[in-house]
Amino acid sequence: MRIGMLTGGGDCPGLNAVIRAVVRRGVRESGHSFFGYRHGWRGVMEGEGFDLTLDTVGGILVRGGTILGTSRTNPLKECSAEEVLSRIAVAGVDALVAIGGEDTLGVAAKLAAAGGHVVGVPKTIDNDLSGTEVTFGFDTAVQIATDAIDRLHTTAESHDRVMVCEVMGRHAGWIATHAGIAGGADAILIPETPFDIEEVCGYIRSRHARGRDFSIVVVAEGAVPREGTFEVSASGVDEFGHVRLGGIANSLAAEIESRTGFETRVTILGHVQRGGTPTAFDRVLATRFGIGAIGAVDDGAWGQMVALRCGEIVRVPLEEATGTLKTVDPALYDVGRTFFG
Numbered sequence: 001m002r003i004g005m006l007t008g009g010g011d012c013p014g015l016n017a018v019i020r021a022v023v024r025r026g027v028r029e030s031g032h033s034f035f036g037y038r039h040g041w042r043g044v045m046e047g048e049g050f051d052l053t054l055d056t057v058g059g060i061l062v063r064g065g066t067i068l069g070t071s072r073t074n075p076l077k078e079c080s081a082e083e084v085l086s087r088i089a090v091a092g093v094d095a096l097v098a099i100g101g102e103d104t105l106g107v108a109a110k111l112a113a114a115g116g117h118v119v120g121v122p123k124t125i126d127n128d129l130s131g132t133e134v135t136f137g138f139d140t141a142v143q144i145a146t147d148a149i150d151r152l153h154t155t156a157e158s159h160d161r162v163m164v165c166e167v168m169g170r171h172a173g174w175i176a177t178h179a180g181i182a183g184g185a186d187a188i189l190i191p192e193t194p195f196d197i198e199e200v201c202g203y204i205r206s207r208h209a210r211g212r213d214f215s216i217v218v219v220a221e222g223a224v225p226r227e228g229t230f231e232v233s234a235s236g237v238d239e240f241g242h243v244r245l246g247g248i249a250n251s252l253a254a255e256i257e258s259r260t261g262f263e264t265r266v267t268i269l270g271h272v273q274r275g276g277t278p279t280a281f282d283r284v285l286a287t288r289f290g291i292g293a294i295g296a297v298d299d300g301a302w303g304q305m306v307a308l309r310c311g312e313i314v315r316v317p318l319e320e321a322t323g324t325l326k327t328v329d330p331a332l333y334d335v336g337r338t339f340f341g
Contacts, residue, residue, distance in 0.1 A: 001032050003297060004093035005052065007066040008040030008073075008104030012125045012137030013278030014286035015066040018099055020057040021290025027054055030298055035093055040100070041107060042073035044084060047091055061283060064276045076107055081114035088116070095302075097293050099123050101135075102322055105305060109318035112303035119296045120305035120318050121289050125273060128172035131321035132307035136286040141168065141273040142178045148269055149183030149216060156214040162204055162256055162264040166249035168273050169220030172327045175273070180218035181336045187215070188336045189252075191222040192327045197252075201259045203341035208262065217256070219249055288313050 005022060007015050019036070026032040034052035037043030049068075050056075060067055075084045084107075088096060095117035098108040101124035112118040122129045127138040145167045156163040165185075167175045173190020180188035187203050189195045204215045249266045257264040278286070285308065292306035292313040304315040 001030075001094045001297070002035060002092055003032050004035045004037055004044075004049075004088060004091070004096045005068070006037040006040050006043060006096070006098055006100075006104075007068045007070045007123070008098065008100035008107075009070060009123070010072075010101070010125070010274060011065045011070050012123060012274050013064045013140040013276060014136035014282040015099060015123065016057075016060040016063045017278065017283050017286035018121055018123075018136070018290040018293070019052070019067065020060050021287045022097055022294050023052050023054065023057045025291050026294045026297070030294065032294075032297075035091065036068045039069040039071040040073055040104065041075040041084075042071045043069075044087055045073065045075050045079070047087065049091075061287075062277050064274075064278065072103070074103065074107065076110060081110045081116070085111055085114060085116045095119070095297050097121060097297065101126070101129060102325070105129070105318055106322045109303065109322055112318055117300075117302050118318075119293050119301065120321065121293050122305060122307060122321060125175065126169055126172055127174040128170075128325045128327065129321055130324050130326045131305060131316040132309070134285070134308055136282045136289065137274075137278070138174065139281040139285075140276070140279045141175050142182070143279055144273050144276070145175055145179035145218075145269060146182045148267065148272075149179060149185060149218065152216055152267060153184070156216060160213040160263070162215045162217065162253070162260075162262050164217045164219060164249045164253045164256070164264060164266050166219050166221055166247075166266070166268040166270075168269070170222040171325050173220040173223065173333075174328055176218050176220040176223075177328050177333055177336055181339075183216065183218070184339065185216045185218040185336070187217045187340050188333070189217070189219040189223040190328055190333065191220055191224060193333065194224050194226045196226050197255055198259070200252075201256055204256065204260055204262060206341045215262075217252070219252055221248060223248060
């Protein structure tokens with residue numbers, strides 16, 4: 001069988017580990033051949049890609065990013081699912097392994113519903129995909145954010161400053177919550193819980209009153225203030241209709257300094273969280289997902305996504321994985337709230 005593979009959406013550590021595992025297991029044990037589409041769904045639409053061999057995937061386990069390249073192209077914006085499947089067939093591809101998040105797997109689900117031989121692998125550093133307990137890339141992003149917060153502590157304390165650290169998290173604040181708890185943040189702001197700016201300032205004032213003249217505020221890029229408190233601007237949308245985020249930390253810092261009088265500085269981690277070598281946990285999880293994906297192809301389990309549940313790799317319908325977002329458990333957020341202020 002000739003199997004196509006693509007990586008869509010934002011890159012994250014662990015993608016190459018999935019690609020390597022799929023090809024290694026597929027070639028050695030099942031005798032498949034592989035074609036890697038360049039730049040996600042854009043490569044499918046343009047017929048652009050290259051053969052994936054054992055040599056091609058050699059040495060990529062530790063590399064960040066994706067050797068296939070990626071994009072946020074939405075093929076269903078201009079074409080029907082049937083038209084997309086016809087382009088896959090013309091390339092001589094019998095089945096497709098789609099590695100991506102909500103948008104990439106959303107397209108995969110529609111292709112599978114139209115009769116396509118498609119298997120999904122969950123990928124998002126935001127960890128917001130339903131159906132799986134965790135996604136690869138998340139652990140690496142949390143570690144990078146935690147390291148940054150640790151470093152911000154020392155400079156904040158040296159200058160008696162408030163430091164606002166912005167991390168990724170469009171609709172779910174998993175990175176902010178985990179990194180904030182691990183890094184000892186004095187406030188954690190996430191999309192699931194609209195924040196009261198005056199309450200945040202209250203945490204900071206209470207610390208100063210106790211002689212703690214510095215504070216660390218961790219904010220997810222998708223965090224929103226309670227209605228009527230202050231405005232946060234955003235600009236532009238991608239092909240899936242998502243507003244391009246990034247920069248709430250700047251508005252937040254200005255508001256904190258204006259209301260408290262305390263010097264406030266901003267650190268926006270941005271794409272630093274996506275780059276670099278994956279942690280050991282993400283390498284192992286991504287490898288297990290890759291092995292699970294080729295197993296699903298061999299079994300003809302079309303329309304399924306591999307997932308981690310109770311320590312085991314299982315299969316769940318793509319519709320289940322993309323139907324709803326997995327948001328932060330309020331009980332976990334309450335753990336972080338215990339240490340606010």
